[in-house]
Amino acid sequence: MASMARDLLTQDSVAATLERISASATELVDGCEASGILVLHGRKVKTLAPTHQLVIDSDRLQERLGEGPCFDVAHSPHGDRVLRIADLTAEQDRWPAYARQARELGVGSMMGFLLFTEDENLGALNLYSSEPGAFTATSEMAGLLLASHAAVAFSSARTHAQMEEAVATRHTIGEAMGILMGARHLTEDQAFDVLRRYSQEKNIKLREVARLICEQGTP
Template identity: 65%
Template structure:
């Protein structure tokens, strides 16, 4: 790998990540960058566990999602173990799935049948957050070297920071949208019932508590229907 060229491409990728307008777009750019920047990477995806179930985000190819699901079904596999913190460390690399591999006796032959020769993965994390694992798959055995692992580490570091920023931005946008909707609902109740802003907010809050419904959903109902039913 030409490291000068790689550094330039990493700089462009980092800028692209920060320019994405949504979390989904950020994830898609991360996995597409994985196949662009890491030699012999044929597919990439981000594996997360949602209530104990494996979910693949932004797979660059259906193969990535199938392999993640396969690990969940079998209850074993390097990516699955990494996310569950079964495998120590932040990086794993399985050089050759076509040879003898005793750590995942059910997953390895199944992955081999799908045409996978090697794989590696990196936990996505910042100082206080873990997001999942960025996983790389190749049809070729021994495709991923120490050089490609170093490239993956750099990519995962940029990806984790960008993903954290994207998540925070999305949460901020949601909070602003929620506040706006609550304010709109309060205005409707104030005009309809000739009550104060504090009284209107108490009406929304009391309805939310009595009906075990999120305050933003109560506000949306008032905004859309004009009343609480």
């Protein structure tokens, strides 16, 4: 687990970090056959880094039905941060429609862990097994440790990616302003005003206007 935590921080992108998290779940958590990360946008579900099609199918089912354990873990910041379901057939009260249809997909038991930091909830790490009773208290502890490391790595990777994007955007805007200043004999403030005004009038993001100018030499 310690080796995995160090490995997560060496990944070179958000996608690679998430894929390593999912793969680690199948490697380190007893009983885990498939894993993935569920992120909610309102009531819409996005599946990240699934190790198997089963994960995608389960997430889509929960989105369609508007119910399910992973859906609940990811949706409510005040909900259970850890959820272990020994046997889906015994969950007719909490998620009647999902429990029945998920069993048809081949889900026997599952666990869900909220991925969170002090500042935000990032989604839910979900682990699946085709067999009922596959996950034990030891599995849950391993999953919780994995989720704790995963949340920090996920947040760090995303912040790094956002910073890289911001630097790239600033560079592109500066280059576009230079083109306008040279072509139209504008001051720095005037060149930026041209970019801003064009962005507002055409309802195009400023960085996209700058990119077009860098490629074409003019808006």
